[in-house]
Amino acid sequence: MTIAPTPEPPYTAVIFTSLRTSDDQEGYTRASERMARLAEAQPGFLGVESAREGLGLTVSYWATEADAAAWKQVAEHLLARRRGREVWYADYAVRVATVTRAYGPDGPHRSSGPGAG
Amino acid sequence: MTIAPTPEPPYTAVIFTSLRTSDDQEGYTRASERMARLAEAQPGFLGVESAREGLGLTVSYWATEADAAAWKQVAEHLLARRRGREVWYADYAVRVATVTRAYGPDGPHRSSGPGAG
Numbered sequence: 104m105t106i107a108p109t110p111e112p113p114y115t116a117v118i119f120t121s122l123r124t125s126d127d128q129e130g131y132t133r134a135s136e137r138m139a140r141l142a143e144a145q146p147g148f149l150g151v152e153s154a155r156e157g158l159g160l161t162v163s164y165w166a167t168e169a170d171a172a173a174w175k176q177v178a179e180h181l182l183a184r185r186r187g188r189e190v191w192y193a194d195y196a197v198r199v200a201t202v203t204r205a206y207g208p209d210g211p212h213r214s215s216g217p218g219a220g
Numbered sequence: 221m222t223i224a225p226t227p228e229p230p231y232t233a234v235i236f237t238s239l240r241t242s243d244d245q246e247g248y249t250r251a252s253e254r255m256a257r258l259a260e261a262q263p264g265f266l267g268v269e270s271a272r273e274g275l276g277l278t279v280s281y282w283a284t285e286a287d288a289a290a291w292k293q294v295a296e297h298l299l300a301r302r303r304g305r306e307v308w309y310a311d312y313a314v315r316v317a318t319v320t321r322a323y324g325p326d327g328p329h330r331s332s333g334p335g336a337g
Binding site: 104107109116153154156158159160162168192194195197199200201202203204206208 | 221222223224226229233235237238239269270271272273274275276277279285305309311312313314315316317318319320321322323324325
């Protein structure tokens with residue numbers, strides 16, 4: 104996984120922090136991969152960054168808060184989230200945030216591709 | 221590490237995503253621990269969540285954007301960040317965001333302690 108090539112702010116970040124149970128590792132892994140593919144296909148998806156080291160952190164980036172909210176309502180995602188609450192997660196927090204400033208080693212924000220900068 | 225017990229929004233999140241070099245592991249670990257202790261002692265510090273799995277993600281939470289900006293200017297932190305740019309990180313991104321909504325399995329936001337809810 105790499106650092107998401109997000110555009111100049113503002114955009115929306117959804118910070119998902121979780122603690123896993125030890126249940127249904129196979130189903131969890133399969134659903135995670137499926138949800139990642141589905142999210143990428145959503146309107147307004149900008150990128151995602153994720154790591155788990157005991158605590159799991161996934162930050163997904165969206166063009167607008169409405170785009171993030173629409174992804175939350177996708178039927179297959181609703182089902183996966185229910186299974187998350189019931190089986191996969193011992194605890195979690197979701198924080199929806201508006202990114203107002205961004206910078207990296209080379210300047211005020213990360214490029215979104217050719218012509219940006 | 222646990223999920224940070226942040227108060228009801230709004231508050232500020234600083235999302236730090238990084239890719240490490242393989243250099244100076246010992247110095248990096250020592251500085252990380254020192255910076256975590258220093259950050260906790262700063263005005264407005266609400267909590268931090270962190271995981272590294274190839275990609276490193278650290279999200280620190282602050283009462284206000286000014287509190288987050290003040291931490292950025294602490295002398296020892298400035299020195300650590302310079303060393304990060306020069307030695308520890310192959311790449312990184314910092315995103316400063318305003319959390320507008322937060323929820324967990326039990327409701328609209330996470331409790332900040334007794335009486336909150």
